[in-house]
Amino acid sequence: MNTTVTAKAHTNIALVKYWGKKDPQLMLPQNGSISLTLDHFYTETSVTFDDQLAHDQIYFNDQLLQPAKAQRISQFLDLIRQRSGQTHFARVTTGNHVPTSAGLASSASGFAALAAAGSRAAGMHLDLTDLSRLARRGSGSATRSIFGGFVEWHAGHDDQSSYAEVLQDPVDWDVQMIAVVLKATKKPISSTDGMARVVATSPYYPAWVQTANHDLDRMRHAIAAKDLHALGMIAETNAMRMHALNLSADPAFNYFTADTLTAIQAVTDLRANGVNCYYTLDAGPNVKIICAGHDTAVIKAALAKHFAPEQLIVAKPGPGITITEA
Amino acid sequence: MNTTVTAKAHTNIALVKYWGKKDPQLMLPQNGSISLTLDHFYTETSVTFDDQLAHDQIYFNDQLLQPAKAQRISQFLDLIRQRSGQTHFARVTTGNHVPTSAGLASSASGFAALAAAGSRAAGMHLDLTDLSRLARRGSGSATRSIFGGFVEWHAGHDDQSSYAEVLQDPVDWDVQMIAVVLKATKKPISSTDGMARVVATSPYYPAWVQTANHDLDRMRHAIAAKDLHALGMIAETNAMRMHALNLSADPAFNYFTADTLTAIQAVTDLRANGVNCYYTLDAGPNVKIICAGHDTAVIKAALAKHFAPEQLIVAKPGPGITITEA
Known part of the structure; x- marks a missing residue:
């Protein structure tokens, strides 16, 4: 029997922006960034590795994605397979829960949720810091969406030193975004x-x-x-x-x-x-x-x-x- | 009898921009600039120094300007009086000939025309380079409007070294602006x-x-x-x-x-x-x-x-x- 793991990650908005990569392969940014994770916009993603599958199947908002659109997600699953030793293909169902199709959730919550659900489904038990490092490989801003509240992503100089951590969570004062x-x-x-x-x-x-x-x-x-x-x-x-x-x-x-x-x-x-x-x-x-x-x-x-x-x-x-x- | 001198200067649009002063008093720019003088937008200005006047009278498009609005022009006339030894106040009639009130002519053609008409009316006979230096004191971009065609304003480091000169005039090829x-x-x-x-x-x-x-x-x-x-x-x-x-x-x-x-x-x-x-x-x-x-x-x-x-x-x-x- 194959375990299905579901993860829910919220988007974040940077207050000090990430804009420019130092290493596009490792997704290391040129400078650190600080964000606020928001309650209203999130992605929910379920992953099941299954020996019956001949390739990854990615469902986005209940629609099967064509291979060209699924490629970035499959490449991220390859990274998980490589690290975990998991050899099967995966069924991924993912949905963005945002009030409109404005793309406010997008890749930050998406790759954070995929990193968490995918790694656990593959049998890995990563701590939040390692999840943050892994999510980074999917999308830079996903590094921060592992955590709630105010979050800082340290630019770092290699895979190990480039990760996010909480600055303040819960946020126990009256700040929000519209x-x-x-x-x-x-x-x-x-x-x-x-x-x-x-x-x-x-x-x-x-x-x-x-x-x-x-x-x-x-x-x-x-x-x-x-x-x-x-x-x-x-x-x-x-x-x-x-x-x-x-x-x-x-x-x-x-x-x-x-x-x-x-x-x-x-x-x-x-x-x-x-x-x-x-x-x-x-x-x-x-x-x-x-x-x-x-x-x-x-x-x-x-x-x-x-x-x-x-x-x-x-x-x-x-x-x-x-x-x-x- | 008092001489009336009329000057006509065209506006210019910078292709390499002037944006920032090194010396606000001398109107020295932080960097040089290159512009194209345009045929369609110009200012025509007449200046008469008159011992009957108790203060400068500035008419803009046939309207007498109130002192507050005339101040920048009077200060420029002060500079001309100081250099020429002219002691009288002046009557200035100026008009912007532009198809709309869009401010496309503005201070570049305005201070170029005022420098030329004012200095000659005060008895000075400046060459174009000196006129360019004088116009600079009224408005940076006026430095370039003394000349036609493609013009470069050298940033310089003092009053003498900051002036414009022609790069190409006439412009004998098919270039224009809309x-x-x-x-x-x-x-x-x-x-x-x-x-x-x-x-x-x-x-x-x-x-x-x-x-x-x-x-x-x-x-x-x-x-x-x-x-x-x-x-x-x-x-x-x-x-x-x-x-x-x-x-x-x-x-x-x-x-x-x-x-x-x-x-x-x-x-x-x-x-x-x-x-x-x-x-x-x-x-x-x-x-x-x-x-x-x-x-x-x-x-x-x-x-x-x-x-x-x-x-x-x-x-x-x-x-x-x-x-x-x-």
Whole structure:
């Protein structure tokens, strides 16, 4: 009989961004990053290794993935097979539990859940730190989604030294995010290709690595002090410096849409009116607003001028990974 | 009898941007810049020094300016009085000849015309190089508007060494710009304040100065070789690296509007379809498209999907300053 293992992992949003690989094979980043795991967006993945299978079968939201789309997942399963000695192919059923198809969960929660369910189903019993190292090989940001609350991913210099750990969990103060889910447009470039182009062509890249390391120090202090204003200002500046790298690449690219500019301006205006809120952005048009829970109503009201209620999703700090065997 | 001197100066659009002062008093830039003077946008300014006046009288587009708005012009006239020994106040009538109030002419043509008309009316006979140095004190970009065609402003290290000169005039090949004049919104920050914030807070600024100097070398070669593709690619990358500085400032700011992103995307799409066109942007939402005259129709047709015909203004290379005495 084959054991089925199910893992649930939440997505995370970086407050000090990961943007650029030092080693694409080992997925070592150029700089460390700090994130907040969110409660609202997660991936649930079940894995069963089965000697009756002639190849991996990957079901995503109940649809069997074609081989081309399943390839990245199969390669990750190869890594698990290689380490565990497991020789069979696997049946994987995975689903993203997000209110929309906005891609907010994506690869961070996906590869965290796959690392946890896949390794356990293959007979390995990894601790959370080793799970974090393993998830990293699937997707950089997945390194952080093993843990809940505020998490830091140490850049490291080899497989062993590049892993995430908890900075603060549970998060026992009033901080949250409001995801502004914007109309998806054709992505100008994938995050993998975007960051590779930036590392190769931006004259600003060395200064980015320096400033990100400085931001990590300051962000750790802001989190320890539960200082929303400091946390928000560091996150906002760091995010814009990441997007500045994209503008400075050759050729230039950017992930902004008209709605992105509108949401940024709304946050800036709110803050000018005394509301403690800050924005961050990743490799896509969506804006995430960092704020206190008690300001939710006033922020939603201001954004309602531009966006529909279903585009505004409140997310509280979320938990680390859970694993169950059936 | 008092001499009235009239000068006409055209605006210019930088292909390698000026963004940041080394010396705000002397208006010395951190890096040199290269521009194209345009035929379509100009300022005409007449100056008369008159012993009957109790203060400077500045008429802008036939309206007497209030003292607060006239101050920057009066301070420039003070500089001329100090150098020339002229003791009287002046009557200045100035007008921007641009198809819209989009601010495309603005301070570059304005201070170039004022430097030329004012200094001659005060009895000075400056050569073009000295006029360029004088115009610099009014507005950095005015340094270049003394000359026609392709112009380089040498950054220099003192008043004497910071001046512009012609790289190529007349421009005897098929290069032009199409100005995409977008809805004006409230400017987030003036260019003077914006560049000061960038110099003070952007971790990318030292790399900008290096890359701009490298771009100057490459741009000189592209102009000498009459190579539109090379010229356009250097200009586009340089412009986006200037705007990247703004995103990387603390606090971040940007001059993009939704229409800016639309125009940039239209140029990118056109080029992907084989049309030789490139964009550049200054401290505002407008996009200027660098292209050959023979592609005007196809570019206008593509942009007509998003913008009205009167928003698309074709500008050919323009002449240097002209001065007439009456």
